[in-house]
Amino acid sequence: MIPISDDNPTLRTPVVTYLLLGAILVTWFFVQGAGFDAYKLAESVCNLGMVPGELTGRAPLGFILKMGDGIGCGIDNETINRLTPLTSMFLHGGWMHLLGNCLFFWVFGNNVEDSMGRFRFLVFYLACGLAAAAAHVLVDPTSPVPTVGASGAISGVMGAYLVLYPRVRVNMLFIIFIFIQIIPVPAWAVLLWWFVVQVISGLPQLMTVEQVTGGVAVWAHVGGFVAGVVLIKLFQNPRYTAKRTSWRHRLHPDHP
Template sequence: MIPLSDDNPTLRTPVVTYLLLAVIGITWFYIQGAGVNFVALVSSVCNLGLVPGELTHQAPVGLAVPLGQGLSCVVDNEPINRFTPVTSMFLHGSWGHLLGNCLFFWVFGNNVEDSMGRLRFLAFYVICGLAAAAAQVLVDPSSPIPVVGASGAISGIMGAYLILYPRVRVNMLFFLFVIPLPAWMVLLWWFGVQVITGLPQLNQLQAEGGVAVWAHVGGFIAGVVLVKFFENHALTAQRTRWRHRLHPDHP
């Protein structure tokens, strides 16, 4: 199932949501070569992606991980590595990866920003992304495989949405049908899928690459735990009153 929209209007233009989407898009086109320049894509993932084993120094320097077309990512000890928990949030591995993340962010991000305010939302996004990176490192600290994607931070946004607006209807695309479902059902189903998918990785020496599922889990839990520390209660109450005026029949 794919989220298309929700029945949750916003009071203010979600400037930070738009800005983050723009930064992600600019990074994809100008740093990663839009998926067309494979060398640029691999170089960005290798040099700016999160490699758990580089952060923990548990992966041997010089170990090469094949990334396709005769190119490999080599474990190193460069100073840039300490910043990769942040830089990796803005990188993606393919068009599908990019568009999927942006769609989820588009559906859920504007309402969470509207409930926090812009600066709080930006801080919340980054902190959830860092929590997601930490979760992946804890699960697989010696992995030499680079991890990229905004998924961890966006998972935090989804966790926040679950707490703030559990009963708001989300319009989900299921095959050719659009089905409105309560947000709690959509988000708990998504979280359950991540946990079930990630459990086999706990018995493996290394995750399989791409965007690690445990980053999703860590980001989501961070969002659930931290949302009340970042929520602006005045904004949330104002949104709730306005939503009830627009949709008196909705919860």
């Protein structure tokens, strides 16, 4: 089940959405080597990714986390570590990770930006990303595993979309064996289903006292999503939202 578009036109060009997508892609190609150089990819993730145990000081200095054949990431106390909750938002661990995040942001980001204006949207996006990072550190404060990805911030955008446009139809691509179909689904169903899956996926992590976790940082997704739901009323511009709603109803009078 993959979102590919929505029935929600924008009034203005989503400049910040495009710029953030551009920054993510530039980082992927020029800082991370587009994933083609394993050492360069590992180096970027290790040095610029967020390591909860480095931020809290609860991971042992000098501990080496294996990241591949002959490649390890060491725990240190460099000054750059303080900036990694921000820098990690622009890094990714692979092509699927990158493309998945970009697709979700492409579908949901433009309308949320349209509801609040460009500068507010940039601040909102970064705030949700930092909230996601804080949630991940809170759940796993000793982890020596670097965390990267824009998904925490994008989760915040999705939470905002749920509040603003719950009944807008999102065109979902369903692929079940040989069955391929695009089906419009209400945004509330898509986003709540996604959120519930994240919470259920993260529950085993809460039940483990001592752990070294990897994979998907689902509690960062949960934290970002909740931040988006909470912050949207503070960041949205009522004038833009009212104008968008009126215009959308004129274009699609039969849509909710």
